[in-house]
Amino acid sequence: MISAGFCALPFLILFGIRKYIESKWGKCKNRIKLDGKIAIVTGANSGIGFEVAKELASRNATVILACRDMNKAKFALEKIKKDISSPVSLIPMELDLASLKSIQSFTEKFKDKFEYLHILINNAGLSNSHTTKRLLTDDNLELHFGVNYIGHFYLTNLLLCVLEKSRPSKVVIVSSKLHEKGQICLDDLNSVSRNCPNLYADSKLANVYFCRELSKKIESKGIDVFAVCPGWVYTNLFRHRIRWYHYIIFSPIAFFFMRSAKQGAQTVIYCATEPGLATGMIYRDCMMYESKHKFDPNVSTDLWLKSEEIITSILINFNPDVIIQG
Numbered sequence: 061m062i063s064a065g066f067c068a069l070p071f072l073i074l075f076g077i078r079k080y081i082e083s084k085w086g087k088c089k090n091r092i093k094l095d096g097k098i099a100i101v102t103g104a105n106s107g108i109g110f111e112v113a114k115e116l117a118s119r120n121a122t123v124i125l126a127c128r129d130m131n132k133a134k135f136a137l138e139k140i141k142k143d144i145s146s147p148v149s150l151i152p153m154e155l156d157l158a159s160l161k162s163i164q165s166f167t168e169k170f171k172d173k174f175e176y177l178h179i180l181i182n183n184a185g186l187s188n189s190h191t192t193k194r195l196l197t198d199d200n201l202e203l204h205f206g207v208n209y210i211g212h213f214y215l216t217n218l219l220l221c222v223l224e225k226s227r228p229s230k231v232v233i234v235s236s237k238l239h240e241k242g243q244i245c246l247d248d249l250n251s252v253s254r255n256c257p258n259l260y261a262d263s264k265l266a267n268v269y270f271c272r273e274l275s276k277k278i279e280s281k282g283i284d285v286f287a288v289c290p291g292w293v294y295t296n297l298f299r300h301r302i303r304w305y306h307y308i309i310f311s312p313i314a315f316f317f318m319r320s321a322k323q324g325a326q327t328v329i330y331c332a333t334e335p336g337l338a339t340g341m342i343y344r345d346c347m348m349y350e351s352k353h354k355f356d357p358n359v360s361t362d363l364w365l366k367s368e369e370i371i372t373s374i375l376i377n378f379n380p381d382v383i384i385q386g
């Protein structure tokens with residue numbers, strides 16, 4: 061009896077440490093209902109996006125599952141319906157952030173269907189290995205830059221008019237703590253000539269700059285904007301980087317520090333629902349986060365201008381009449 065107790069003790073201690081660490085991650089405690097609100101969640105079929113979509117739907121929002129694969133979107137919809145016993149309003153819509161055309165078509169269809177948009181969650185993202193060859197979007201942008209940053213930059217700009225009409229409204233941009241290791245190379249945003257940069261971290265830093273600059277531009281429009289670092293979360297994100305031996309090496313660290321998708325979604329839900337948060341700021345663990353990155357206001361404005369230039373140069377090729385403002 062005593063020896064069984066001794067055997068269990070180390071596991072109880074480890075479990076206790078894990079629970080203690082979990083208690084520091086923060087939880088969205090408000091139970092604010094979202095009746096009559098309309099929300100878009102990009103990448104809602106998996107990981108953090110799925111959990112955010114589920115929570116917003118459970119609070120009675122109409123949630124648009126903006127996904128690149130409609131089968132995955134429909135599968136997610138069925139799963140959410142099964143998980144939530146009460147009726148939910150979920151609409152799957154096709155959105156491929158690797159294609160400006162797809163983003164345009166998504167926003168046009170959205171505006172045809174809906175007059176208002178109260179919550180935009182810019183969540184979708186990808187992370188590919190450093191060693192694979194430079195991958196490109198449909199518009200010849202480096203994949204991380206194109207999907208994680210430019211795609212959401214364009215999507216948000218096209219939706220600004222609906223967000224303004226729906227004031228007070230919110231834009232939540234899912235970044236990462238890795239933004240602190242990122243660089244914005246204004247002369248080579250598309251990473252054509254840079255050697256092995258950390259493309260994922262760079263795109264996440266661009267997300268934070270976007271949040272800061274957007275909050276300045278829309279200060280008086282009743283739209284709040286937040287960047288979120290969700291923590292290290294167990295999702296499909298690193299599927300292109302993970303090798304079998306990583307599971308062995310990292311499992312002890314993961315046991316203590318890796319969040320479930322539901323835990324990773326908490327700060328996103330908090331920013332999407334909590335009233336009175338400071339706009340233009342970074343949030344982590346359901347509180348404001350002081351980044352170690354030294355932000356340069358000139359980079360902020362230049363990145364915005366260059367992003368507009370990049371988008372305009374792509375759009376001119378397939379539709380000279382389209383302008384960036386929605």
Ligand SMILES: NC(=O)c1ccc[n+]([C@@H]2O[C@H](COP(=O)([O-])OP(=O)(O)OC[C@H]3O[C@@H](n4cnc5c(N)ncnc54)[C@H](OP(=O)(O)O)[C@@H]3O)[C@@H](O)[C@H]2O)c1
Nearest residue numbers: 103106107108156157158183184185236292293295296297
């Ligand atoms: N997991 C972490 O530790 C962690 C840490 C910090 C920040 N984040 C951020 O959290 C966000 C959500 O990631 P996650 O961890 O939940 O990973 P995930 O499970 O892989 O989810 C990513 C979502 O983005 C979608 N997506 C990828 N490329 C897309 C495209 N071209 N167009 C539209 N959607 C696209 C994916 O769709 P498919 O299923 O079709 O691929 C998926 O739905 C990302 O922005 C990520 O950078 C994650």
